[in-house]
Amino acid sequence: MGVSAVPQVNPAGYDRIQRQLIPGYSSLARLGVALLAASPLASAPGSEVLVAGCGTGGELLEAVAQRPDWHLTALDPSADMLAEAQHRLEGQGHVSWRQSTVEALAEDQASTARFGGALSVLVLQSLPDDGRKLAFLSALAASLQPGAQLVLVDLMQASLPSLEQQVSTAWLGFQRASGLQAPEAELAPLTQGLHPIGLARLTSLVNAAGFGDPARIFQALGFEGFLLQRRN
Secondary structure (H helix, E strand, O other): OOOOOOOOOOOOOHHHHHHHHOOOHHHHHHHHHHHHHOOOOOOOOOOEEEEEOOOOOHHHHHHHHHOOOOEEEEEEOOHHHHHHHHHHHOOOOEEEEEEOOHHHHHHOHHHOOOEEEEEEEOOHHHOOOOOHHHHHHHHHHHHEEEEEEEEEEEEOOOOOHHHHHHHHHHHHHHHHHOOOOOOHHHHHHHHOOOOOOOHHHHHHHHHHHOEOOOEEEEEEOOEEEEEEEEOO
16 A cells, blocks of 8 residues: 555455455456566566555565566555565565655655556555645656556546446445455445545646556456556
8 A cells, every 4th residue: 555644454354355345356466467567668577666555465476476587676654564465475576675655765866767667556546636646656657767657556436427326336236245244444444535536637647747648457347447658
């Protein structure tokens, strides 16, 4: 998960709950890594790749499986999340662990324009659109080499307001059908206090941050994935 003001999430059972909450969650890490592995810069052997908000390590495990040559930087502000991810990786792959934020990473001159690709899954949605979303995206762009790509996945606002109620009802139905029975205290950080935005606003923010227009590569109800490329 991402930067300051991101809700505290219990690592225990995190992935199980997310699979029951989010349609297609089980495939997100595999799809994100596969897309990045086919990108212009991260496709090169030994590329440096940033996982921003690595959580419990789902994207890291998939990256090691698909691209064991990558040099990964796993970033998360939560010590508990990092500890869980390190436990799951158990020394696999080439991973540098950092308990930090993307904004702090971007301030490190050694990390400026360093990475050939990045993944950010379910992070931007947690940040208010009061300058923090733009700061997060700008920091990601600053950390990437020109021409490098970012895979961004988040909860988005409905593109058709007339379908918003139906989509919300379908989401609850999906959760019930998935057997979701987690206590409200566990669900609250994952479902409350989120700040989804629409495609037009996302496009404005990523353009201001230094990326080209977002290309949608995934959608399941309100959850959408985009491929962004840092401008040269």
